[in-house]
Amino acid sequence: MATYQRLPVSFERGEGVWLWDASGKKYLDALGGIAVCVLGHAHPSVGRAVAEQAGRLIHTSNIYHIARQEELAKRLASVTGLDRVFFCNSGAEANEAAIKIARLYGHGRGVDAPEIIVSQGAFHGRTLATISASGSKKVQAGFEPLVPGFVRVPYDDLSSLAEAAQEHRNIVAVLIEPIQGEGGIVVPGKDYLRGVRAECDRRGWLMMLDEVQTGMGRTGEWLASQLADISPDVATLAKGLGNGVPIGACLARGEASEVLAPGTHGSTFGGNPLACVAALAVVDTIEQQGLVQHAADMGRRMTKGLGEELSPLRNVREIRGRGLMIGIELERACAGLVSTALERGLLVNVTAERVIRLLPALTITPDEVDQVVALLGESIRAFDHG
């Protein structure tokens, strides 16, 4: 069905940050399948793990123990500092699990119609509950009636939490992105996440972070919440977790990790051996190759390079982000720039109408970072004159 307006290209093979189309033309991928291919394309560790597992066992069922799933849960708990994991197949599903956890948690405290604070500009997925939690009229339009139980507040505004608490007596949780991705790479002020944590502690709310785009080392930490030195009660992962093999995870600690009981939630495919070995290979490779630190270093190099390359351009308003999650906001709408860059062999994306978004593989080399910077500068100049 026509759910995507596709660009006129299809890729035949990839290696690291490079892709080749059917004619043999080479592209530098600064988007990584929208924050998915953290190890780059065709990474041998993932390929090997998936091929071996596919030859042995792809699926059994969650009605049995799944050793690889248990192993992955332990590894994720160890790198994130959270206690338990529910596995599913996408970011939207991981957020659905978080929303269900919040509601059960609320009911457990005697709140009959629990509400969750969400923010303007948020994106949490395309299911009915997650479009209802998202803060964009565009993703909601035509799908009303929306799922009730969400209270919307401005992002990066701590006083709005207290105001919401005054007006709504049934709030049990806050669900936000630590850095808004689809909303335009919106980085909150340095005290925001810590402030949300404190407000949640004070009021007994669950702090739930959607780390689907920011997680897996993207921002220079395993979770972006670690940049603020806080730990959420619930965090969701997907995208980079399987390097392209579909897998999502809802992680939780403390009381939030104990509300789901047998029969309350589930997934046929969630946490199957194939997806779990892919994710184990991703976690192992990120650790063994020090890619979290590398993402921080390459992010600094890219941001500095972009600053130098783009500062003479009048059309560039701001360069922002953390690690390898970078947004370049222009003065005007720039959706057409994606094609201008594509012609030059560079893959980027534009979100929030005028924010160019870069989410390359964490394995990107310094030389490749410099090539992204040069090609993007060329593309923006061409777009300005076009």
Ligand code: PLP
């Ligand atoms: N949450 C965030 C922050 C996202 O960026 C996305 C996807 O862009 C999602 C959730 C939805 O993930 P999925 O498309 O895997 O359902």
